[in-house]
Amino acid sequence: MSEIVKTVSRIFAPLIIIFGIYVTLHGHLTPGGGFAGGLVIAGAVILLVLAYGGGIERLTRERTTTSRLESSGILLFWFVAVLGLVIGGIFFLNIMGKGIPFAIFSAGIIPVCNIAIAIEVGGAISTILLALVLFKRDKK
């Protein structure tokens, strides 16, 4: 891509990632949540990949990282769910305190679940895009 596209995406990608983290962390207070936040983060990754490209080795390494992130996200979500089963005897029991309403650390396990879903969705969408890009490179 041209120099203009590279510069603009280099400036904007961190802002997009910060916005995704904001949407994720405030998922229990404002509209949005884990799914939307993870998608926004994956959008920043897609922007960088489209603007910069890169060799097969570098993209393969990135794909390994994103698929590891995705697997750890889904493991974290299951872990939270099973933790409720172990401690309280009910699957998905809200084991943490509810805290003060409208504060950022409140509502028990909901923020933790949001973060897990954001990691999972962002990793999944980035993995899909990187796998397609790598497949296209392979055929040439």
Add this chain to the structure above:
Amino acid sequence: MILGAILAIWLPNLMAAIISMGIVGYSLALSFMFLGAPDLAIVQIIVETMSLIILIAAIIKTTEKDTPDEKKLSRAVLYIGSTAFFVVFLLMSIKVFYQLPPFGNPALRMASDYIASGFEKTGAPNLVAAVILNLRGYDTLGEVTVLFAAVVGLVVVLRKTGRKR
């Protein structure tokens, strides 16, 4: 929105068809917004943008023209068949509409219970988050697992190692 859907089917140029699919998606996001569901609208806009990017990349790499379908059935049979289906569907839905409860009076009583006591039970001001992550956690767990399975399947199909020449 309906116009975009009809255009997407009828246009012979695949690039124009994809753009009219984008019209459908964005107007769906707009209607979510007017119906008061900002969570869904955010997700819909981002998903639509990403799928448009991926589809346009695929179109640029492959072909732009739609392949003409083989004409096995004559046109009259097709028209008669679709008209008959439409009439039957309309009759059935008119029959069903009389059975429905009046608008704003849902058949399930669970939703009003969630709205009434969701805040005290979970402590989350955003009721959507409270429902999908706490009261209906199983659904979200299933969705995330389905997404994970989809990614695993895609990577397995597209991988390089282990493929036989």
